[in-house]
Amino acid sequence: MIDRPDDIDRSGLFHALGPAYDTPGHLAALLGDDARAAPDGYTHLWSTSLRHEGKAWPSTAATALGVLDLLDDPTLGREDPTLPDAMLAYLCAVGVAADLGERAATIRTRVEDHAPRLRAWTECYLSADADDRARMWQDGTGRGELVLDRATLACFDLTPTLLRRARPHLTSQRARRGTCAAAAVGALARHPSAARQRPALLLQLTAMAHAADSPYDLGTILIAIGDLDGDTRPWLTHPHPGVRGCAAMARGLAGDEAADRVLRELARSPHAFGESFGDMAPPLQLRFTPYRDRLAPTP
Template sequence: MNDRMREVDWPGLFHTAGPAGDTPRHLAALLGDDARAFVDGYSHLWSATLRRGGKAWPATAPTALLVVGLLDNPLLGPDDLSLRDAMLAYLYEVGVAADLGDEAAEIRTQVQDTEPELQCWTAEYVLADTDGRARMWQDGTGLGELVLDQAALACFDLAPMLLRRTLPYLASERARRRTCAAAAVGALARHPAAAARRLELLTELTSMARGSDSSHDLATILIAVGSLGGDTRPWLTDPHAGVRVCAALAPDLADDATASQVLMELERSPQAFGKSFGDMAPPLQLQSKSFQDLLTGRRAS
Protein backbone atom coordinates (compact mmCIF):
# COMPACT_ATOMS: atom_id res chain seq x y z
CA MET A 1 0.00 0.00 0.00
CA ASN A 2 2.84 2.41 0.87
CA ASP A 3 4.48 1.80 -2.51
CA ARG A 4 1.29 2.70 -4.33
CA MET A 5 0.87 5.80 -2.20
CA ARG A 6 4.33 6.98 -3.18
CA GLU A 7 3.47 6.62 -6.87
CA VAL A 8 0.74 9.26 -6.57
CA ASP A 9 1.41 13.00 -6.38
CA TRP A 10 -1.18 13.46 -3.66
CA PRO A 11 -0.32 17.12 -2.89
CA GLY A 12 -0.89 17.86 -6.58
CA LEU A 13 -4.45 16.50 -6.39
CA PHE A 14 -7.47 17.83 -4.59
CA HIS A 15 -10.66 16.62 -2.95
CA THR A 16 -13.68 18.22 -1.28
CA ALA A 17 -11.66 20.13 1.30
CA GLY A 18 -8.75 21.15 -0.91
CA PRO A 19 -5.28 19.62 -1.52
CA ALA A 20 -5.25 15.84 -1.11
CA GLY A 21 -1.90 15.54 0.65
CA ASP A 22 -3.72 14.33 3.78
CA THR A 23 -5.43 11.41 2.04
CA PRO A 24 -2.56 8.86 2.35
CA ARG A 25 -2.43 9.39 6.12
CA HIS A 26 -6.17 8.90 6.44
CA LEU A 27 -6.14 5.78 4.28
CA ALA A 28 -3.24 4.30 6.24
CA ALA A 29 -5.24 4.82 9.44
CA LEU A 30 -7.80 2.31 8.18
CA LEU A 31 -5.19 -0.40 8.78
CA GLY A 32 -4.04 0.84 12.17
CA ASP A 33 -5.22 0.38 15.74
CA ASP A 34 -5.69 4.07 16.60
CA ALA A 35 -9.47 4.25 17.02
CA ARG A 36 -9.74 8.00 16.62
CA ALA A 37 -7.50 8.07 13.53
CA PHE A 38 -9.52 5.20 12.09
CA VAL A 39 -12.78 7.10 12.49
CA ASP A 40 -11.23 10.20 10.93
CA GLY A 41 -9.84 8.10 8.08
CA TYR A 42 -13.15 6.41 7.37
CA SER A 43 -14.95 9.74 7.43
CA HIS A 44 -12.35 11.23 5.10
CA LEU A 45 -12.74 8.39 2.62
CA TRP A 46 -16.45 8.97 2.26
CA SER A 47 -16.83 12.70 2.83
CA ALA A 48 -13.71 14.09 1.15
CA THR A 49 -12.69 11.82 -1.72
CA LEU A 50 -16.11 11.56 -3.39
CA ARG A 51 -18.27 14.32 -4.82
CA ARG A 52 -21.99 14.42 -4.28
CA GLY A 53 -24.28 12.83 -6.80
CA GLY A 54 -21.87 10.13 -7.95
CA LYS A 55 -19.12 12.45 -9.23
CA ALA A 56 -15.34 12.39 -8.89
CA TRP A 57 -12.58 14.64 -7.60
CA PRO A 58 -9.03 14.33 -8.96
CA ALA A 59 -8.23 12.35 -5.80
CA THR A 60 -11.03 9.81 -6.39
CA ALA A 61 -9.38 7.47 -8.90
CA PRO A 62 -6.07 7.16 -6.97
CA THR A 63 -8.06 6.55 -3.80
CA ALA A 64 -10.04 3.78 -5.52
CA LEU A 65 -6.78 2.13 -6.53
CA LEU A 66 -5.81 1.96 -2.88
CA VAL A 67 -9.27 0.82 -1.79
CA VAL A 68 -9.02 -2.33 -3.91
CA GLY A 69 -5.76 -3.02 -2.09
CA LEU A 70 -7.52 -2.68 1.24
CA LEU A 71 -10.04 -5.34 0.24
CA ASP A 72 -7.53 -8.18 0.58
CA ASN A 73 -5.47 -6.72 3.40
CA PRO A 74 -5.81 -8.78 6.61
CA LEU A 75 -5.14 -5.66 8.66
CA LEU A 76 -8.42 -4.10 7.54
CA GLY A 77 -10.89 -4.49 10.37
CA PRO A 78 -10.12 -8.02 11.57
CA ASP A 79 -12.92 -7.60 14.11
CA ASP A 80 -15.35 -5.78 11.79
CA LEU A 81 -16.36 -7.81 8.77
CA SER A 82 -18.51 -4.97 7.43
CA LEU A 83 -15.46 -2.88 6.49
CA ARG A 84 -14.80 -4.87 3.34
CA ASP A 85 -18.46 -4.43 2.44
CA ALA A 86 -17.91 -0.68 2.79
CA MET A 87 -14.89 -0.81 0.49
CA LEU A 88 -17.02 -2.54 -2.15
CA ALA A 89 -19.67 0.12 -1.65
CA TYR A 90 -16.98 2.73 -2.29
CA LEU A 91 -16.07 1.01 -5.55
CA TYR A 92 -19.74 1.18 -6.52
CA GLU A 93 -19.57 4.96 -6.10
CA VAL A 94 -16.46 5.11 -8.27
CA GLY A 95 -18.27 3.01 -10.87
CA VAL A 96 -21.06 5.57 -10.95
CA ALA A 97 -18.54 8.36 -11.45
CA ALA A 98 -16.87 6.33 -14.21
CA ASP A 99 -20.10 5.78 -16.15
CA LEU A 100 -19.36 8.23 -18.96
CA GLY A 101 -20.77 6.18 -21.83
CA ASP A 102 -20.33 7.82 -25.20
CA GLU A 103 -19.05 11.02 -23.56
CA ALA A 104 -15.69 9.47 -22.69
CA ALA A 105 -14.16 9.97 -26.15
CA GLU A 106 -15.19 13.62 -26.32
CA ILE A 107 -13.92 14.32 -22.81
CA ARG A 108 -10.61 12.62 -23.63
CA THR A 109 -10.16 14.84 -26.68
CA GLN A 110 -10.93 17.98 -24.69
CA VAL A 111 -8.55 16.96 -21.92
CA GLN A 112 -5.74 16.15 -24.33
CA ASP A 113 -6.20 19.44 -26.18
CA THR A 114 -5.99 21.50 -22.97
CA GLU A 115 -3.59 19.39 -20.89
CA PRO A 116 -1.10 22.22 -20.13
CA GLU A 117 -3.89 24.59 -19.12
CA LEU A 118 -5.46 21.94 -16.87
CA GLN A 119 -2.14 21.28 -15.16
CA CYS A 120 -1.63 24.99 -14.52
CA TRP A 121 -5.17 25.44 -13.22
CA THR A 122 -4.80 22.50 -10.85
CA ALA A 123 -1.38 23.62 -9.63
CA GLU A 124 -2.77 27.07 -8.86
CA TYR A 125 -5.85 25.60 -7.21
CA VAL A 126 -4.00 23.40 -4.71
CA LEU A 127 -1.81 26.36 -3.68
CA ALA A 128 -4.72 28.79 -3.26
CA ASP A 129 -6.47 29.50 0.04
CA THR A 130 -10.16 28.75 0.56
CA ASP A 131 -11.33 32.08 -0.86
CA GLY A 132 -8.99 31.77 -3.82
CA ARG A 133 -10.26 28.30 -4.64
CA ALA A 134 -13.84 29.53 -4.48
CA ARG A 135 -13.02 32.32 -6.93
CA MET A 136 -11.33 29.90 -9.32
CA TRP A 137 -14.56 27.95 -9.81
CA GLN A 138 -16.03 31.17 -11.18
CA ASP A 139 -13.07 32.37 -13.23
CA GLY A 140 -14.98 32.07 -16.49
CA THR A 141 -12.44 29.78 -18.16
CA GLY A 142 -14.36 26.55 -17.66
CA LEU A 143 -11.08 24.84 -16.81
CA GLY A 144 -12.27 23.80 -13.36
CA GLU A 145 -15.19 21.85 -14.79
CA LEU A 146 -12.88 20.24 -17.32
CA VAL A 147 -10.54 19.21 -14.50
CA LEU A 148 -13.51 17.46 -12.92
CA ASP A 149 -14.30 15.80 -16.25
CA GLN A 150 -10.69 14.68 -16.33
CA ALA A 151 -11.19 13.17 -12.86
CA ALA A 152 -14.21 11.24 -14.11
CA LEU A 153 -12.19 10.06 -17.09
CA ALA A 154 -9.52 8.74 -14.72
CA CYS A 155 -12.22 6.68 -12.99
CA PHE A 156 -13.46 5.51 -16.39
CA ASP A 157 -9.97 4.30 -17.33
CA LEU A 158 -9.60 2.53 -13.99
CA ALA A 159 -13.00 0.81 -14.11
CA PRO A 160 -11.94 -2.40 -15.94
CA MET A 161 -9.27 -3.12 -13.34
CA LEU A 162 -11.63 -2.31 -10.48
CA LEU A 163 -14.17 -4.69 -11.99
CA ARG A 164 -11.63 -7.52 -12.14
CA ARG A 165 -10.74 -7.00 -8.49
CA THR A 166 -14.39 -6.87 -7.46
CA LEU A 167 -15.68 -9.97 -9.25
CA PRO A 168 -14.28 -12.55 -6.78
CA TYR A 169 -16.46 -11.07 -4.04
CA LEU A 170 -19.61 -12.17 -5.86
CA ALA A 171 -18.75 -15.62 -4.46
CA SER A 172 -18.16 -14.46 -0.89
CA GLU A 173 -19.53 -16.56 1.96
CA ARG A 174 -21.13 -13.42 3.39
CA ALA A 175 -24.46 -12.51 1.79
CA ARG A 176 -24.02 -8.79 2.48
CA ARG A 177 -20.58 -8.79 0.86
CA ARG A 178 -21.95 -10.54 -2.21
CA THR A 179 -24.66 -7.90 -2.42
CA CYS A 180 -22.22 -4.99 -2.14
CA ALA A 181 -20.07 -6.64 -4.80
CA ALA A 182 -23.14 -6.99 -7.03
CA ALA A 183 -23.85 -3.27 -6.71
CA ALA A 184 -20.25 -2.44 -7.61
CA VAL A 185 -20.27 -4.84 -10.56
CA GLY A 186 -23.55 -3.35 -11.78
CA ALA A 187 -21.85 0.04 -12.03
CA LEU A 188 -18.34 -0.95 -13.15
CA ALA A 189 -19.50 -3.42 -15.81
CA ARG A 190 -21.24 -0.64 -17.71
CA HIS A 191 -17.78 0.21 -19.04
CA PRO A 192 -17.46 -0.61 -22.77
CA ALA A 193 -14.54 -2.95 -22.05
CA ALA A 194 -16.91 -5.21 -20.12
CA ALA A 195 -19.41 -5.57 -22.98
CA ALA A 196 -18.19 -9.05 -23.95
CA ARG A 197 -18.66 -10.32 -20.38
CA ARG A 198 -21.95 -8.63 -19.66
CA LEU A 199 -24.17 -11.61 -20.50
CA GLU A 200 -22.06 -13.85 -18.28
CA LEU A 201 -22.24 -11.32 -15.45
CA LEU A 202 -25.99 -10.92 -15.86
CA THR A 203 -26.43 -14.66 -15.61
CA GLU A 204 -24.49 -14.67 -12.34
CA LEU A 205 -26.30 -11.66 -10.90
CA THR A 206 -29.69 -13.01 -11.87
CA SER A 207 -28.83 -16.32 -10.21
CA MET A 208 -27.86 -14.38 -7.08
CA ALA A 209 -31.19 -12.57 -7.16
CA ARG A 210 -33.12 -15.82 -7.42
CA GLY A 211 -31.20 -17.29 -4.51
CA SER A 212 -31.44 -14.26 -2.22
CA ASP A 213 -33.39 -14.72 1.00
CA SER A 214 -33.31 -11.01 1.93
CA SER A 215 -35.64 -8.50 0.32
CA HIS A 216 -33.08 -5.74 0.92
CA ASP A 217 -30.29 -7.69 -0.78
CA LEU A 218 -32.62 -8.74 -3.59
CA ALA A 219 -33.64 -5.13 -4.26
CA THR A 220 -29.97 -4.08 -4.40
CA ILE A 221 -29.07 -6.88 -6.79
CA LEU A 222 -32.04 -6.10 -9.04
CA ILE A 223 -30.90 -2.52 -9.51
CA ALA A 224 -27.52 -3.91 -10.59
CA VAL A 225 -29.20 -6.36 -13.00
CA GLY A 226 -31.33 -3.59 -14.47
CA SER A 227 -28.38 -1.25 -14.90
CA LEU A 228 -26.67 -3.84 -17.12
CA GLY A 229 -29.76 -4.42 -19.25
CA GLY A 230 -30.91 -7.59 -17.53
CA ASP A 231 -34.50 -8.78 -17.26
CA THR A 232 -36.07 -7.82 -13.93
CA ARG A 233 -39.68 -8.41 -15.01
CA PRO A 234 -40.11 -11.58 -12.91
CA TRP A 235 -39.88 -9.41 -9.78
CA LEU A 236 -42.42 -6.75 -10.81
CA THR A 237 -45.10 -8.69 -8.96
CA ASP A 238 -43.00 -9.55 -5.91
CA PRO A 239 -44.94 -9.28 -2.62
CA HIS A 240 -42.35 -6.81 -1.29
CA ALA A 241 -42.97 -3.22 -2.40
CA GLY A 242 -39.30 -2.27 -2.33
CA VAL A 243 -38.34 -5.22 -4.51
CA ARG A 244 -41.06 -4.34 -7.03
CA VAL A 245 -39.83 -0.76 -7.26
CA CYS A 246 -36.16 -1.70 -7.71
CA ALA A 247 -37.15 -4.15 -10.44
CA ALA A 248 -39.23 -1.45 -12.13
CA LEU A 249 -36.31 0.99 -12.18
CA ALA A 250 -34.54 -1.04 -14.88
CA PRO A 251 -33.95 1.32 -17.84
CA ASP A 252 -35.01 -1.37 -20.31
CA LEU A 253 -38.48 -1.42 -18.72
CA ALA A 254 -39.19 2.23 -19.49
CA ASP A 255 -42.02 1.17 -21.82
CA ASP A 256 -43.26 -1.75 -19.75
CA ALA A 257 -46.82 -1.19 -18.55
CA THR A 258 -46.41 -3.19 -15.33
CA ALA A 259 -43.19 -1.41 -14.39
CA SER A 260 -44.78 1.96 -15.08
CA GLN A 261 -47.72 1.03 -12.87
CA VAL A 262 -45.38 0.06 -10.04
CA LEU A 263 -43.60 3.41 -10.25
CA MET A 264 -46.87 5.34 -10.50
CA GLU A 265 -47.99 3.69 -7.28
CA LEU A 266 -44.73 4.75 -5.66
CA GLU A 267 -45.14 8.35 -6.80
CA ARG A 268 -48.57 8.40 -5.17
CA SER A 269 -47.14 7.09 -1.90
CA PRO A 270 -43.35 7.63 -1.82
CA GLN A 271 -43.05 6.82 1.89
CA ALA A 272 -44.16 3.26 1.23
CA PHE A 273 -40.84 2.50 -0.44
CA GLY A 274 -38.72 3.60 2.51
CA LYS A 275 -40.97 1.88 5.02
CA SER A 276 -40.81 -1.37 3.07
CA PHE A 277 -37.25 -1.96 4.31
CA GLY A 278 -38.11 -1.32 7.94
CA ASP A 279 -35.18 0.01 9.96
CA MET A 280 -32.65 -0.74 7.24
CA ALA A 281 -31.14 1.91 4.99
CA PRO A 282 -32.37 1.89 1.39
CA PRO A 283 -30.53 -0.26 -1.17
CA LEU A 284 -26.94 0.83 -1.70
CA GLN A 285 -27.60 2.49 -5.05
CA LEU A 286 -30.27 4.71 -3.49
CA GLN A 287 -28.00 5.98 -0.74
CA SER A 288 -26.01 8.21 -3.09
CA LYS A 289 -28.60 8.70 -5.81
CA SER A 290 -32.20 9.40 -4.92
CA PHE A 291 -35.07 7.42 -6.30
CA GLN A 292 -35.94 10.45 -8.42
CA ASP A 293 -32.42 10.50 -9.92
CA LEU A 294 -32.70 6.86 -10.92
CA LEU A 295 -36.18 7.40 -12.27
CA THR A 296 -34.94 10.30 -14.36
CA GLY A 297 -32.12 8.16 -15.75
CA ARG A 298 -34.61 5.42 -16.55
CA ARG A 299 -36.82 7.78 -18.51
CA ALA A 300 -33.83 9.16 -20.41
CA SER A 301 -32.72 5.70 -21.55
Protein backbone atom coordinates in the same frame (compact mmCIF):
# COMPACT_ATOMS: atom_id res chain seq x y z
CA MET B 1 -3.41 -0.90 -17.34
CA ILE B 2 -3.53 1.06 -14.10
CA ASP B 3 -3.35 -1.53 -11.34
CA ARG B 4 -1.51 -0.13 -8.34
CA PRO B 5 -1.53 3.20 -6.45
CA ASP B 6 2.03 3.82 -7.62
CA ASP B 7 0.85 3.71 -11.25
CA ILE B 8 -1.03 7.00 -10.80
CA ASP B 9 0.67 10.36 -11.12
CA ARG B 10 -0.17 11.97 -7.78
CA SER B 11 0.93 15.46 -8.76
CA GLY B 12 -2.08 17.71 -9.03
CA LEU B 13 -4.42 15.58 -6.94
CA PHE B 14 -6.91 17.34 -4.70
CA HIS B 15 -10.19 16.59 -2.97
CA ALA B 16 -12.98 18.60 -1.36
CA LEU B 17 -10.66 20.21 1.22
CA GLY B 18 -7.61 20.86 -0.95
CA PRO B 19 -4.39 18.92 -1.75
CA ALA B 20 -4.88 15.19 -1.21
CA TYR B 21 -1.66 14.50 0.66
CA ASP B 22 -3.67 13.30 3.67
CA THR B 23 -5.70 10.59 1.90
CA PRO B 24 -3.18 7.71 2.23
CA GLY B 25 -3.04 8.28 5.98
CA HIS B 26 -6.81 8.25 6.27
CA LEU B 27 -7.00 4.98 4.33
CA ALA B 28 -4.29 3.43 6.48
CA ALA B 29 -6.28 4.41 9.58
CA LEU B 30 -9.04 2.04 8.50
CA LEU B 31 -6.64 -0.83 9.19
CA GLY B 32 -5.70 0.41 12.64
CA ASP B 33 -7.32 0.21 16.04
CA ASP B 34 -7.36 3.93 16.84
CA ALA B 35 -10.89 4.62 18.02
CA ARG B 36 -10.81 8.15 16.59
CA ALA B 37 -8.65 7.79 13.46
CA ALA B 38 -10.67 4.99 11.87
CA PRO B 39 -14.00 6.89 11.90
CA ASP B 40 -12.18 9.94 10.54
CA GLY B 41 -10.78 7.78 7.75
CA TYR B 42 -14.24 6.51 6.88
CA THR B 43 -15.66 10.03 6.87
CA HIS B 44 -12.79 11.23 4.68
CA LEU B 45 -13.46 8.46 2.19
CA TRP B 46 -17.11 9.34 1.68
CA SER B 47 -17.27 13.06 2.43
CA THR B 48 -13.93 14.35 1.14
CA SER B 49 -12.69 12.06 -1.63
CA LEU B 50 -16.02 12.09 -3.49
CA ARG B 51 -17.91 15.12 -4.72
CA HIS B 52 -21.56 15.81 -4.05
CA GLU B 53 -23.79 12.97 -5.28
CA GLY B 54 -20.77 10.70 -5.76
CA LYS B 55 -18.97 12.54 -8.54
CA ALA B 56 -15.18 12.51 -8.83
CA TRP B 57 -12.42 14.76 -7.54
CA PRO B 58 -8.92 14.54 -9.06
CA SER B 59 -7.93 12.33 -6.11
CA THR B 60 -10.81 9.86 -6.53
CA ALA B 61 -9.11 7.42 -8.91
CA ALA B 62 -6.02 7.16 -6.71
CA THR B 63 -8.26 6.72 -3.68
CA ALA B 64 -10.13 3.89 -5.40
CA LEU B 65 -6.85 2.07 -5.96
CA GLY B 66 -6.09 2.46 -2.27
CA VAL B 67 -9.51 1.01 -1.49
CA LEU B 68 -8.67 -2.04 -3.62
CA ASP B 69 -5.56 -2.59 -1.54
CA LEU B 70 -7.65 -2.34 1.62
CA LEU B 71 -10.00 -5.01 0.27
CA ASP B 72 -7.03 -7.32 -0.29
CA ASP B 73 -5.74 -6.79 3.25
CA PRO B 74 -6.85 -9.63 5.57
CA THR B 75 -6.72 -7.32 8.59
CA LEU B 76 -9.48 -5.06 7.25
CA GLY B 77 -12.68 -5.64 9.16
CA ARG B 78 -11.31 -7.61 12.07
CA GLU B 79 -12.94 -5.18 14.47
CA ASP B 80 -15.77 -4.15 12.14
CA PRO B 81 -16.76 -6.82 9.58
CA THR B 82 -18.81 -4.27 7.62
CA LEU B 83 -15.73 -2.29 6.51
CA PRO B 84 -15.03 -4.47 3.43
CA ASP B 85 -18.69 -4.04 2.48
CA ALA B 86 -18.24 -0.26 2.70
CA MET B 87 -15.16 -0.45 0.46
CA LEU B 88 -17.20 -2.27 -2.18
CA ALA B 89 -19.91 0.37 -1.83
CA TYR B 90 -17.22 2.99 -2.49
CA LEU B 91 -16.23 1.18 -5.69
CA CYS B 92 -19.90 1.29 -6.69
CA ALA B 93 -19.80 5.07 -6.19
CA VAL B 94 -16.72 5.35 -8.40
CA GLY B 95 -18.42 3.22 -11.04
CA VAL B 96 -21.41 5.56 -11.03
CA ALA B 97 -19.12 8.60 -11.34
CA ALA B 98 -17.18 6.95 -14.18
CA ASP B 99 -20.20 5.90 -16.25
CA LEU B 100 -19.36 8.06 -19.25
CA GLY B 101 -20.27 5.62 -22.02
CA GLU B 102 -19.88 7.15 -25.47
CA ARG B 103 -19.21 10.58 -23.95
CA ALA B 104 -15.71 9.48 -22.87
CA ALA B 105 -14.14 10.12 -26.28
CA THR B 106 -15.52 13.65 -26.52
CA ILE B 107 -14.44 14.48 -22.98
CA ARG B 108 -10.96 13.05 -23.63
CA THR B 109 -10.50 15.22 -26.70
CA ARG B 110 -11.64 18.35 -24.89
CA VAL B 111 -9.37 17.66 -21.91
CA GLU B 112 -6.35 16.89 -24.08
CA ASP B 113 -6.87 20.05 -26.13
CA HIS B 114 -6.62 22.13 -22.92
CA ALA B 115 -3.97 20.07 -21.14
CA PRO B 116 -1.36 22.86 -20.61
CA ARG B 117 -3.98 25.29 -19.30
CA LEU B 118 -5.43 22.65 -16.98
CA ARG B 119 -1.98 21.92 -15.54
CA ALA B 120 -1.44 25.63 -14.92
CA TRP B 121 -4.88 26.01 -13.32
CA THR B 122 -4.26 23.02 -11.07
CA GLU B 123 -0.83 24.25 -9.98
CA CYS B 124 -2.34 27.60 -9.06
CA TYR B 125 -5.22 25.92 -7.25
CA LEU B 126 -2.92 23.71 -5.17
CA SER B 127 -0.81 26.68 -4.07
CA ALA B 128 -3.80 28.92 -3.22
CA ASP B 129 -5.41 29.33 0.17
CA ALA B 130 -8.98 28.20 0.83
CA ASP B 131 -10.54 31.56 -0.07
CA ASP B 132 -8.64 31.84 -3.35
CA ARG B 133 -9.50 28.24 -4.23
CA ALA B 134 -13.17 29.02 -3.75
CA ARG B 135 -12.87 32.03 -6.06
CA MET B 136 -11.13 30.00 -8.76
CA TRP B 137 -14.26 27.96 -9.40
CA GLN B 138 -15.90 31.18 -10.61
CA ASP B 139 -12.95 32.56 -12.58
CA GLY B 140 -14.91 32.53 -15.85
CA THR B 141 -12.48 30.23 -17.69
CA GLY B 142 -14.31 26.97 -17.12
CA ARG B 143 -10.98 25.27 -16.47
CA GLY B 144 -12.03 24.04 -13.07
CA GLU B 145 -14.89 22.08 -14.61
CA LEU B 146 -12.50 20.64 -17.19
CA VAL B 147 -10.19 19.54 -14.38
CA LEU B 148 -13.16 17.70 -12.88
CA ASP B 149 -13.95 16.18 -16.27
CA ARG B 150 -10.36 14.93 -16.38
CA ALA B 151 -10.88 13.42 -12.91
CA THR B 152 -13.96 11.56 -14.11
CA LEU B 153 -12.02 10.33 -17.13
CA ALA B 154 -9.30 8.97 -14.82
CA CYS B 155 -11.99 6.95 -13.02
CA PHE B 156 -13.35 5.77 -16.38
CA ASP B 157 -9.89 4.54 -17.39
CA LEU B 158 -9.48 2.79 -14.06
CA THR B 159 -12.85 1.03 -14.21
CA PRO B 160 -11.64 -2.22 -15.89
CA THR B 161 -9.15 -2.72 -13.04
CA LEU B 162 -11.79 -1.99 -10.42
CA LEU B 163 -14.18 -4.48 -12.02
CA ARG B 164 -11.56 -7.22 -12.27
CA ARG B 165 -10.68 -6.93 -8.61
CA ALA B 166 -14.24 -6.42 -7.31
CA ARG B 167 -15.76 -9.35 -9.18
CA PRO B 168 -14.30 -12.13 -6.96
CA HIS B 169 -16.20 -10.70 -3.99
CA LEU B 170 -19.47 -11.79 -5.61
CA THR B 171 -18.77 -15.25 -4.22
CA SER B 172 -18.04 -14.09 -0.67
CA GLN B 173 -19.32 -16.39 2.06
CA ARG B 174 -20.79 -13.28 3.69
CA ALA B 175 -24.08 -12.64 1.90
CA ARG B 176 -24.05 -8.90 2.50
CA ARG B 177 -20.53 -8.62 1.06
CA GLY B 178 -21.69 -10.40 -2.07
CA THR B 179 -24.59 -7.95 -2.28
CA CYS B 180 -22.26 -4.95 -2.03
CA ALA B 181 -20.06 -6.53 -4.67
CA ALA B 182 -23.11 -6.93 -6.91
CA ALA B 183 -23.82 -3.20 -6.64
CA ALA B 184 -20.21 -2.39 -7.50
CA VAL B 185 -20.10 -4.83 -10.40
CA GLY B 186 -23.40 -3.54 -11.78
CA ALA B 187 -21.98 -0.03 -11.98
CA LEU B 188 -18.46 -0.95 -13.10
CA ALA B 189 -19.47 -3.45 -15.79
CA ARG B 190 -21.27 -0.74 -17.73
CA HIS B 191 -17.80 0.24 -19.00
CA PRO B 192 -17.54 -0.47 -22.77
CA SER B 193 -14.63 -2.85 -22.21
CA ALA B 194 -16.85 -5.14 -20.11
CA ALA B 195 -19.35 -5.92 -22.88
CA ARG B 196 -18.15 -9.51 -23.31
CA GLN B 197 -18.29 -10.15 -19.56
CA ARG B 198 -21.88 -9.06 -19.12
CA PRO B 199 -23.67 -12.29 -20.15
CA ALA B 200 -21.70 -14.32 -17.59
CA LEU B 201 -22.15 -11.62 -14.97
CA LEU B 202 -25.90 -11.55 -15.56
CA LEU B 203 -26.10 -15.30 -15.07
CA GLN B 204 -24.18 -14.95 -11.81
CA LEU B 205 -26.24 -12.01 -10.57
CA THR B 206 -29.52 -13.72 -11.47
CA ALA B 207 -28.49 -16.80 -9.50
CA MET B 208 -27.64 -14.51 -6.57
CA ALA B 209 -31.06 -12.86 -6.86
CA HIS B 210 -32.85 -16.21 -6.65
CA ALA B 211 -30.79 -17.12 -3.58
CA ALA B 212 -31.17 -13.76 -1.78
CA ASP B 213 -32.84 -14.07 1.61
CA SER B 214 -33.74 -10.44 2.33
CA PRO B 215 -35.56 -7.69 0.40
CA TYR B 216 -32.51 -5.43 0.78
CA ASP B 217 -30.14 -7.95 -0.80
CA LEU B 218 -32.59 -8.88 -3.52
CA GLY B 219 -33.39 -5.25 -4.36
CA THR B 220 -29.71 -4.30 -4.56
CA ILE B 221 -28.94 -7.23 -6.84
CA LEU B 222 -31.93 -6.46 -9.06
CA ILE B 223 -30.72 -2.89 -9.58
CA ALA B 224 -27.34 -4.32 -10.61
CA ILE B 225 -29.05 -6.68 -13.06
CA GLY B 226 -30.97 -3.76 -14.50
CA ASP B 227 -27.73 -1.79 -14.87
CA LEU B 228 -26.43 -4.51 -17.18
CA ASP B 229 -29.67 -4.63 -19.22
CA GLY B 230 -30.73 -7.89 -17.62
CA ASP B 231 -34.35 -9.02 -17.33
CA THR B 232 -35.97 -8.04 -14.04
CA ARG B 233 -39.57 -8.53 -15.20
CA PRO B 234 -40.09 -11.71 -13.12
CA TRP B 235 -39.79 -9.59 -9.97
CA LEU B 236 -42.31 -6.91 -10.98
CA THR B 237 -44.98 -8.98 -9.23
CA HIS B 238 -42.94 -9.78 -6.12
CA PRO B 239 -44.98 -9.41 -2.90
CA HIS B 240 -42.49 -6.92 -1.42
CA PRO B 241 -43.07 -3.35 -2.76
CA GLY B 242 -39.40 -2.37 -2.43
CA VAL B 243 -38.31 -5.37 -4.47
CA ARG B 244 -40.92 -4.54 -7.11
CA GLY B 245 -39.60 -0.98 -7.20
CA CYS B 246 -36.00 -2.10 -7.67
CA ALA B 247 -37.06 -4.40 -10.49
CA ALA B 248 -38.99 -1.57 -12.13
CA MET B 249 -35.90 0.67 -12.12
CA ALA B 250 -34.11 -1.45 -14.74
CA ARG B 251 -32.80 0.66 -17.60
CA GLY B 252 -34.41 -1.62 -20.17
CA LEU B 253 -37.84 -1.12 -18.60
CA ALA B 254 -37.99 2.65 -19.09
CA GLY B 255 -41.47 3.34 -20.42
CA ASP B 256 -42.61 -0.25 -19.83
CA GLU B 257 -46.28 -0.26 -18.82
CA ALA B 258 -45.95 -2.83 -16.02
CA ALA B 259 -42.81 -1.21 -14.59
CA ASP B 260 -44.37 2.25 -14.70
CA ARG B 261 -47.41 0.90 -12.89
CA VAL B 262 -45.15 -0.32 -10.07
CA LEU B 263 -43.40 3.04 -9.88
CA ARG B 264 -46.71 4.92 -9.83
CA GLU B 265 -47.84 2.78 -6.90
CA LEU B 266 -44.72 3.75 -4.96
CA ALA B 267 -45.09 7.41 -5.94
CA ARG B 268 -48.46 7.61 -4.17
CA SER B 269 -46.55 7.47 -0.87
CA PRO B 270 -43.18 9.27 -1.06
CA HIS B 271 -41.74 7.27 1.86
CA ALA B 272 -43.20 3.91 0.91
CA PHE B 273 -40.14 2.67 -0.93
CA GLY B 274 -37.66 3.40 1.87
CA GLU B 275 -40.00 2.29 4.63
CA SER B 276 -40.60 -1.04 2.90
CA PHE B 277 -37.07 -2.13 3.83
CA GLY B 278 -37.77 -1.77 7.55
CA ASP B 279 -34.66 -1.23 9.64
CA MET B 280 -32.42 -1.40 6.56
CA ALA B 281 -31.76 1.62 4.40
CA PRO B 282 -32.86 1.29 0.77
CA PRO B 283 -30.35 -0.42 -1.57
CA LEU B 284 -27.02 1.38 -1.61
CA GLN B 285 -27.31 2.49 -5.23
CA LEU B 286 -30.11 4.81 -4.11
CA ARG B 287 -27.48 7.09 -2.56
CA PHE B 288 -26.81 8.40 -6.06
CA THR B 289 -29.00 10.69 -8.13
CA PRO B 290 -29.14 8.63 -11.35
CA TYR B 291 -30.82 5.82 -9.44
CA ARG B 292 -33.16 7.96 -7.39
CA ASP B 293 -34.37 9.61 -10.57
CA ARG B 294 -35.44 6.22 -11.90
CA LEU B 295 -37.95 5.83 -9.10
CA ALA B 296 -40.18 8.31 -10.91
CA PRO B 297 -42.45 6.72 -13.55
CA THR B 298 -42.11 7.87 -17.14
CA PRO B 299 -44.60 10.71 -17.80
